[in-house]
Amino acid sequence: MKTIINPPYTDWAEYCERPSFPAEDLEEKVAAVLEEVRLEGDKALKKLTLAFDKVEVENIKVSAMEIEKAGSEVSDDLKEAIAVAAGNIRIFHSAQQVKEPSVETMTGIKCWRKSVAIEKVGLYIPGGSAPLFSTVLMLGIPAMIAGCGKIVLCTPPDKNGNINPAVLYTASFLGINEIYKVGGAQAVAALAFGTKTVPKVDKIFGPGNQYVTKAKELVQKNGIAIDLPAGPSEVLVIADSTADADFVASDLLSQAEHGPDSQVVLVSDSVELVEKVKIALNEQLSVLPRASVAEKALENSFSVVLNSITECIDFSNLYAPEHLILAIEKAEEFADQIQNAGSVFLGNYSCESAGDYASGTNHTLPTNGYARNYSGVSLDSFVKKITFQNISKSGLQKIGRSIEVMAEAEQLLAHKNAVSIRLKKIQDEK
Amino acid sequence: MKTIINPPYTDWAEYCERPSFPAEDLEEKVAAVLEEVRLEGDKALKKLTLAFDKVEVENIKVSAMEIEKAGSEVSDDLKEAIAVAAGNIRIFHSAQQVKEPSVETMTGIKCWRKSVAIEKVGLYIPGGSAPLFSTVLMLGIPAMIAGCGKIVLCTPPDKNGNINPAVLYTASFLGINEIYKVGGAQAVAALAFGTKTVPKVDKIFGPGNQYVTKAKELVQKNGIAIDLPAGPSEVLVIADSTADADFVASDLLSQAEHGPDSQVVLVSDSVELVEKVKIALNEQLSVLPRASVAEKALENSFSVVLNSITECIDFSNLYAPEHLILAIEKAEEFADQIQNAGSVFLGNYSCESAGDYASGTNHTLPTNGYARNYSGVSLDSFVKKITFQNISKSGLQKIGRSIEVMAEAEQLLAHKNAVSIRLKKIQDEK
Numbered sequence: 071m072k073t074i075i076n077p078p079y080t081d082w083a084e085y086c087e088r089p090s091f092p093a094e095d096l097e098e099k100v101a102a103v104l105e106e107v108r109l110e111g112d113k114a115l116k117k118l119t120l121a122f123d124k125v126e127v128e129n130i131k132v133s134a135m136e137i138e139k140a141g142s143e144v145s146d147d148l149k150e151a152i153a154v155a156a157g158n159i160r161i162f163h164s165a166q167q168v169k170e171p172s173v174e175t176m177t178g179i180k181c182w183r184k185s186v187a188i189e190k191v192g193l194y195i196p197g198g199s200a201p202l203f204s205t206v207l208m209l210g211i212p213a214m215i216a217g218c219g220k221i222v223l224c225t226p227p228d229k230n231g232n233i234n235p236a237v238l239y240t241a242s243f244l245g246i247n248e249i250y251k252v253g254g255a256q257a258v259a260a261l262a263f264g265t266k267t268v269p270k271v272d273k274i275f276g277p278g279n280q281y282v283t284k285a286k287e288l289v290q291k292n293g294i295a296i297d298l299p300a301g302p303s304e305v306l307v308i309a310d311s312t313a314d315a316d317f318v319a320s321d322l323l324s325q326a327e328h329g330p331d332s333q334v335v336l337v338s339d340s341v342e343l344v345e346k347v348k349i350a351l352n353e354q355l356s357v358l359p360r361a362s363v364a365e366k367a368l369e370n371s372f373s374v375v376l377n378s379i380t381e382c383i384d385f386s387n388l389y390a391p392e393h394l395i396l397a398i399e400k401a402e403e404f405a406d407q408i409q410n411a412g413s414v415f416l417g418n419y420s421c422e423s424a425g426d427y428a429s430g431t432n433h434t435l436p437t438n439g440y441a442r443n444y445s446g447v448s449l450d451s452f453v454k455k456i457t458f459q460n461i462s463k464s465g466l467q468k469i470g471r472s473i474e475v476m477a478e479a480e481q482l483l484a485h486k487n488a489v490s491i492r493l494k495k496i497q498d499e500k
Numbered sequence: 501m502k503t504i505i506n507p508p509y510t511d512w513a514e515y516c517e518r519p520s521f522p523a524e525d526l527e528e529k530v531a532a533v534l535e536e537v538r539l540e541g542d543k544a545l546k547k548l549t550l551a552f553d554k555v556e557v558e559n560i561k562v563s564a565m566e567i568e569k570a571g572s573e574v575s576d577d578l579k580e581a582i583a584v585a586a587g588n589i590r591i592f593h594s595a596q597q598v599k600e601p602s603v604e605t606m607t608g609i610k611c612w613r614k615s616v617a618i619e620k621v622g623l624y625i626p627g628g629s630a631p632l633f634s635t636v637l638m639l640g641i642p643a644m645i646a647g648c649g650k651i652v653l654c655t656p657p658d659k660n661g662n663i664n665p666a667v668l669y670t671a672s673f674l675g676i677n678e679i680y681k682v683g684g685a686q687a688v689a690a691l692a693f694g695t696k697t698v699p700k701v702d703k704i705f706g707p708g709n710q711y712v713t714k715a716k717e718l719v720q721k722n723g724i725a726i727d728l729p730a731g732p733s734e735v736l737v738i739a740d741s742t743a744d745a746d747f748v749a750s751d752l753l754s755q756a757e758h759g760p761d762s763q764v765v766l767v768s769d770s771v772e773l774v775e776k777v778k779i780a781l782n783e784q785l786s787v788l789p790r791a792s793v794a795e796k797a798l799e800n801s802f803s804v805v806l807n808s809i810t811e812c813i814d815f816s817n818l819y820a821p822e823h824l825i826l827a828i829e830k831a832e833e834f835a836d837q838i839q840n841a842g843s844v845f846l847g848n849y850s851c852e853s854a855g856d857y858a859s860g861t862n863h864t865l866p867t868n869g870y871a872r873n874y875s876g877v878s879l880d881s882f883v884k885k886i887t888f889q890n891i892s893k894s895g896l897q898k899i900g901r902s903i904e905v906m907a908e909a910e911q912l913l914a915h916k917n918a919v920s921i922r923l924k925k926i927q928d929e930k
Contacts, residue, residue: 188873495744
């Protein structure tokens with residue numbers, strides 16, 4: 071991890087660019103998968119699962135018996151931990167059910183908004199090396215609170231055609247029992263177009279590799295919404311001389327172990343702290359099972375030394391990190407200066423993995439600089455807000471003239487007439 | 501406008517498909533414009549404005565003098581109407597500033613969300629036949645309330661190189677004085693990539709023709725967010741026998757005059773009402789200046805007669821209209837059955853044009869069935885919600901074990917270690 075000391079401001083933007091490793095012909099390959107599933111449905115899903123996941127799947131839908139069996143395979147310790155995390159996530163996301171007031175913008179003109187659940191949502195849970203049951207919590211809980219009518223989950227089977235028991239248990243624990251053994255771009259296609267087995271949904275959530283991400287991007291052209299444009303996970307830590315170098319190193323590594331394309335950035339006003347962190351990184355790295363992954367991620371990573379914490383925050387706002395840790399004195403006092411970040415962790419004991427699993431905040435967050443213009447997943451992601459208005463005769467009499475004048479100026483005379491015809495009838499009734 | 505009487509439920513989905521008239525080679529043409537602007541900047545903007553808007557523009561940025569002059573060209577009547585509309589829009593969108601509570605999910609674990617304005621936003625205002633100054637209000641007011649640091653507006657010049665005075669006046673009335681004379685896909689490109697004159701923004705808002713819409717879709721790959729995927733405007737009116745056929749016809753026409761690709765749908769439990777509306781449509785159409793546009797839109801439109809108002813609402817929920825008018829008895833009692841719609845107008849005097857201009861609700865709404873999974877533009881569209889957490893030592897002691905167990909089960913040992921290393925230090929301090 072290279073260190074840059076006091077780079078000139080004009081160079082900052084360049085450091086804030088994310089490394090990029092696009093697969094060759096990604097879009098063509100994914101488009102072909104989408105088309106195959108659209109045309110061939112379940113047959114294509116089985117064929118593609120055999121090709122990519124190396125397993126022949128008889129029943130795409132997970133059976134009630136498989137779900138029950140999973141429950142017996144998960145340890146009580148893990149069940150207890152999942153329950154604790156679920157409780158906190160439920161508390162935090164329930165607090166997002168804030169009702170807006172109905173307003174009377176003028177006497178007789180009542181306007182309000184109402185949150186209505188998106189009817190059908192699809193949750194994608196990656197398989198691969200780590201069974202991400204925590205993502206089931208992060209997507210499933212707000213979907214349940216929102217009241218989505220249909221919540222379905224897709225996740226790839228392992229080489230024996232099974233789904234990780236922790237994933238099945240967590241889904242079932244939340245009341246999600248419609249689970250399909252399909253992964254990759256083909257899962258996104260199934261959710262977008264529907265097959266005989268897998269239902270078409272209105273919005274697709276969840277992380278995934280480049281193929282999944284590209285598939286989510288492409289199906290938006292077919293009227294499907296997605297949670298977020300996604301990229302590799304990332305963390306930026308701002309640390310001052312009061313930070314604990316061991317803690318900082320552990321936070322950087324917990325991001326770096328996600329994948330070789332993850333990026334971790336350390337920003338500090340103290341060269342000494344940066345040096346201490348580098349030593350701690352080497353110590354901790356040596357005992358990590360995923361050390362080779364983390365090492366590769368560290369190669370794309372860097373630390374920056376700047377003149378003050380305010381400058382460090384300026385740099386972070388330009389970078390717009392998915393996760394931002396403020397390991398600095400009086401961290402909370404700097405919270406108001408944060409302009410662009412997905413989720414912010416304040417102080418030495420707010421480690422990122424708390425938010426990844428159990429503190430209550432969501433871990434599905436904007437990456438790749440999207441924290442400038444996107445929020446992470448929340449209750450909002452599972453609803454749409456419909457506006458309503460109820461205008462009385464006297465309300466229309468009050469506002470009618472303004473509408474007529476504006477419609478006429480926009481040369482939309484039928485818009486004007488919709489008011490005039492009503493005002494005339496009100497007049498005639500008198 | 502054809503009438504369908506009691507279609508079987510299995511046919512409903514087909515009626516809910518929108519007509520589609522894609523321009524040939526749309527994506528290729530737009531991609532070429534984007535690339536040209538990305539490479540050539542202002543030079544490309546001037547060249548493309550000459551090619552498409554038939555005018556040579558010296559200064560892309562509108563001068564202070566032009567803005568001042570516009571003020572003197574707008575009638576006092578229109579200024580008054582704009583002020584009334586702005587007041588109502590401000591009231592409604594300010595009511596969306598609802599603060600969520602900070603929650604302590606467990607003792608020592610404090611989590612909250614904070615709305616932070618998107619720093620730089622670009623508002624696109626179409627030119628063409630009608631000068632849509634109302635859209636300046638609908639996008640500019642929530643942007644100002646949100647506190648966006650930079651609000652820029654792009655709109656195409658007319659053949660003399662001028663911007664419509666009502667557009668300039670409205671922008672300036674709101675305090676938006678950074679206005680550029682550029683339209684079409686080239687305006688979207690300028691906002692997405694930045695040029696020497698036009699600044700790069702984080703999110704692009706506003707309606708437009710197919711070229712603008714496609715450009716907005718494409719620049720999302722470059723890290724730019726957009727307000728909504730867009731399609732032609734549409735209205736669905738549910739009317740029972742108590743509805744006023746003249747009012748219903750005027751509402752259908754005020755949507756139909758938007759463009760030949762607009763769609764209007766009448767759904768009713770009364771054949772008589774539908775027949776009366778058709779007569780009223782013909783009467784009102786004959787005196788409309790934009791009759792030929794509205795006639796073409798009516799050719800793509802239809803009415804459906806169903807058995808009950810509940811069935812009518814079911815149909816509407818499947819159609820997911822941008823605008824929904826409930827011209828029925830006790831309309832407000834049916835509001836809770838609405839699942840999919842952009843904006844809903846209740847009763848005989850809540851005409852759509854009220855919401856288009858002045859009642860206070862936003863007129864930038866999901867079309868083309870996107871009301872299933874998208875909200876219209878609101879204050880939310882101009883902010884991102886950043887999550888924060890502050891965990892104390894004792895908070896981490898309470899939740900630490902759960903995180904360790906979950907991280908271990910997901911085989912993410914560095915995540916676990918970030919907690920373990922802290923718990924150990926707390927232990928050692930004792």
